[in-house]
Amino acid sequence: MLESPEASASYWAQRFFGDLETSARNPTIPCRSSFSPHLGTRITVIPNSLIQNQESDMSPTHKSSSVPPRWPSPWKDILPGSSPIVNQESPAGLYNYNASSSVSHANPSSSGSKKSLNVESPSFTPTQLGGKKSNFSTNATPFTPRGASTSTNSTLQQDAGTTLFKSAPFPDFAPQNYDLNTATTTNGSTDGGSLGYDPFTMSSVNQALPSAQYNPYADDHNALAGAGAPYYAAQNSYTAPTQPLQYHLYYPITTGRENMQPYQRQVYDLFLPESLREDLQKRSEATRQVLPSQPGVQLPNLQHYHSLVPLDTKLRSTASTFGLPSWVFKATSRKNGNTFCLRRIEGFRLTNEEAIKAVNSWKKITHPNIVTTIEAFTTRDFNDSSLVFVHSYHPLSKTLSEHHFATNRFGRPAPVSERVLWSYLVQLASALKAIHKAKLAARCIDINKVILTEKNRVRLGACSILDVLNFEASRRIEELQQEDFYSLGRLILSIATNTPPRNLADPRPALEQLGRTYSPELKERISWLLSTPQNVATKTAEHLVYDLAQHMDETLVASFNTQDEVTAHLGRELENGRLVRLMAKLGTINERPEFDNDPNWAETSERYTLKLFRDYVFHQVDAQGNPVVDLGHIISCLNKLDAGIDERIYLTSRDHQSTFVVSYKELKKQVQSAFSDLLKGANKPQANRY
Numbered sequence: 001m002l003e004s005p006e007a008s009a010s011y012w013a014q015r016f017f018g019d020l021e022t023s024a025r026n027p028t029i030p031c032r033s034s035f036s037p038h039l040g041t042r043i044t045v046i047p048n049s050l051i052q053n054q055e056s057d058m059s060p061t062h063k064s065s066s067v068p069p070r071w072p073s074p075w076k077d078i079l080p081g082s083s084p085i086v087n088q089e090s091p092a093g094l095y096n097y098n099a100s101s102s103v104s105h106a107n108p109s110s111s112g113s114k115k116s117l118n119v120e121s122p123s124f125t126p127t128q129l130g131g132k133k134s135n136f137s138t139n140a141t142p143f144t145p146r147g148a149s150t151s152t153n154s155t156l157q158q159d160a161g162t163t164l165f166k167s168a169p170f171p172d173f174a175p176q177n178y179d180l181n182t183a184t185t186t187n188g189s190t191d192g193g194s195l196g197y198d199p200f201t202m203s204s205v206n207q208a209l210p211s212a213q214y215n216p217y218a219d220d221h222n223a224l225a226g227a228g229a230p231y232y233a234a235q236n237s238y239t240a241p242t243q244p245l246q247y248h249l250y251y252p253i254t255t256g257r258e259n260m261q262p263y264q265r266q267v268y269d270l271f272l273p274e275s276l277r278e279d280l281q282k283r284s285e286a287t288r289q290v291l292p293s294q295p296g297v298q299l300p301n302l303q304h305y306h307s308l309v310p311l312d313t314k315l316r317s318t319a320s321t322f323g324l325p326s327w328v329f330k331a332t333s334r335k336n337g338n339t340f341c342l343r344r345i346e347g348f349r350l351t352n353e354e355a356i357k358a359v360n361s362w363k364k365i366t367h368p369n370i371v372t373t374i375e376a377f378t379t380r381d382f383n384d385s386s387l388v389f390v391h392s393y394h395p396l397s398k399t400l401s402e403h404h405f406a407t408n409r410f411g412r413p414a415p416v417s418e419r420v421l422w423s424y425l426v427q428l429a430s431a432l433k434a435i436h437k438a439k440l441a442a443r444c445i446d447i448n449k450v451i452l453t454e455k456n457r458v459r460l461g462a463c464s465i466l467d468v469l470n471f472e473a474s475r476r477i478e479e480l481q482q483e484d485f486y487s488l489g490r491l492i493l494s495i496a497t498n499t500p501p502r503n504l505a506d507p508r509p510a511l512e513q514l515g516r517t518y519s520p521e522l523k524e525r526i527s528w529l530l531s532t533p534q535n536v537a538t539k540t541a542e543h544l545v546y547d548l549a550q551h552m553d554e555t556l557v558a559s560f561n562t563q564d565e566v567t568a569h570l571g572r573e574l575e576n577g578r579l580v581r582l583m584a585k586l587g588t589i590n591e592r593p594e595f596d597n598d599p600n601w602a603e604t605s606e607r608y609t610l611k612l613f614r615d616y617v618f619h620q621v622d623a624q625g626n627p628v629v630d631l632g633h634i635i636s637c638l639n640k641l642d643a644g645i646d647e648r649i650y651l652t653s654r655d656h657q658s659t660f661v662v663s664y665k666e667l668k669k670q671v672q673s674a675f676s677d678l679l680k681g682a683n684k685p686q687a688n689r690y
């Protein structure tokens with residue numbers, strides 16, 4: 001119930017999750033009535049259990065005679081208002097009630113509504129719990145399920161045609177058409193809104209569960225029984241509880257939500273965690289970064305790569321690793337819009353065409369710890385003869401040297417934990433295994449060429465380059481592979497002892513130092529990597545991986561944990577993605593100025609209901625006419641629309657002359673129908689994107 005116009009984040013979340021989790025179990029259910037846009041008219045979500053009996057009388061042909069009985073139910077909302085009168089002008093298929101009667105009762109300013117239920121009304125509480133007096137009717141008799149009641153429901157039937165909710169003495173409430181023992185409606189209805197079970201006992205819940213998988217996406221479950229019978233069994237026998245748990249397709253698998261009270265929840269619970277969002281946002285910004293255009297500072301386009309941005313943190317490139325100066329750029333491909341990392345080797349003259357073909361073998365290697373090689377080409381666009389290697393781009397990555405040799409505020413680099421060293425060792429050993437298996441050698445296990453792309457995630461960053469540059473000096477691959485082991489040992493030793501690799505010509509003192517800080521096992525492994533083998537056949541990448549099995553396990557567990565966490569976040573984003581598409585559809589329909597030469601297209605037929613639905617979702621106001629900006633309400637409504645559930649809502653026209661009762665299921669069909677009309681007249685390739 002929107003008693004208060006406050007729209008704090010926790011309030012949104014509370015409303016949202018309150019709907020999700022507490023409504024079914026908590027006997028104190030706040031009324032979900034709210035106010036229509038303009039004039040503060042109440043719009044009420046009608047529980048299906050209350051409306052179900054309308055089906056017979058309030059068919060789409062708008063019979064106006066009898067009015068079904070509708071009674072408060074302790075676990076659903078309470079419907080205030082008076083007897084509905086059908087408006088003959090309503091669009092076909094909708095229940096339309098005369099606003100003059102229902103609206104006047106529903107208006108909080110009317111005295112009648114104060115007696116029944118209005119914004120000030122406290123939440124409904126069954127009298128069994130605490131014996132509190134019912135608030136929505138002065139003389140209302142407490143709710144008692146049929147089985148426990150001694151009175152008959154004849155009075156209910158009697159009143160049903162005339163009064164929807166009144167302050168006169170109530171007979172005991174007995175749910176209509178429900179048999180709590182069988183958990184099915186006695187009239188055989190499969191209305192998803194029917195309350196076919198006692199929500200307070202698990203046995204009833206079990207009875208109410210479908211025997212076969214329920215497909216929430218299906219519009220017509222019976223139709224599916226033919227074609228998709230093995231997958232989606234016919235739902236005839238299934239009477240859904242109040243709403244099936246998956247009723248609005250919300251993704252429930254998240255971390256850290258379990259033990260929180262609704263008021264403790266934040267609106268951020270609906271989105272990615274702030275730290276992850278910030279991290280991804282920064283990466284995205286880095287990827288989109290461009291060089292401010294300055295006269296005289298213009299980087300050339302290289303083939304189809306444009307918008308080059310230097311990634312080097314040093315202003316002058318040295319010739320250290322490759323024997324020639326190299327520069328690293330980020331660039332965007334005109335072919336596919338993707339961003340790549342380009343490394344220019346300055347002043348290299350290609351004398352043998354075969355040399356550049358060495359890149360082809362590297363293109364085939366895809367490994368999580370190797371930066372993928374895309375292509376290589378020569379260029380004169382820098383006014384010299386340069387060789388350019390294109391690799392996949394990892395925004396905001398740092399070399400291990402930049403990461404570990406950066407000094408902290410005490411002027412010292414931070415010590416590295418043994419766990420991190422093992423993790424590096426495991427990842428790079430795995431990369432070596434893939435490379436050596438392809439009969440190649442990495443040749444770039446260097447503290448300046450291994451990049452850190454995420455937390456503790458390393459990748460070999462400059463593979464293939466030395467194969468092209470040193471093509472002429474063809475050396476035996478076995479020899480180069482043995483050098484890889486040595487380079488790997490030296491890299492770990494360098495990080496562990498904070499010694500630059502150039503000072504490790506004799507690694508023994510550093511090894512001694514390492515032995516004093518880290519475990520003998522780590523020292524032994526590094527010694528093995530640095531040693532010259534008696535027999536090269538015994539020193540292989542497979543061997544290394546085998547010896548690292550215990551630490552592989554740790555890395556694997558950490559990786560799986562991260563994956564679980566990311567999958568949970570992905571699930572939440574799935575919701576957002578679905579809702580964006582739904583809002584895009586609604587946006588194309590609502591308030592459309594003209595379609596098919598009809599300037600009133602958006603105002604007529606089912607589009608009119610969709611317009612009122614838009615008001616209901618986005619333009620609610622409270623009793624004082626202040627906007628109710630309730631994200632929980634918006635998301636909940638859109639989810640229900642996307643799932644097309646049977647729950648029904650009141651929609652009131654802006655002039656309050658008519659009120660519609662329509663289910664989300666019908667609304668969903670209306671959206672689909674209106675949108676497919678638009679698609680028929682639309683530019684096909686663009687329309688396919690929905």
Ligand SMILES: Nc1ncnc2c1ncn2[C@@H]1O[C@H](COP(=O)(O)OP(=O)(O)OP(=O)(O)O)[C@@H](O)[C@H]1O
Nearest residue numbers: 311312321328341371392393394397398399448461
């Ligand atoms: N594939 C890549 N994606 C994104 N950034 C990268 C990639 N490869 C390297 N970088 C980044 O580019 C910058 C320069 O890399 P480079 O290999 O030139 O390091 P360096 O320390 O300058 O080495 P050198 O002294 O040999 O030039 C580093 O910050 C590095 O993290």
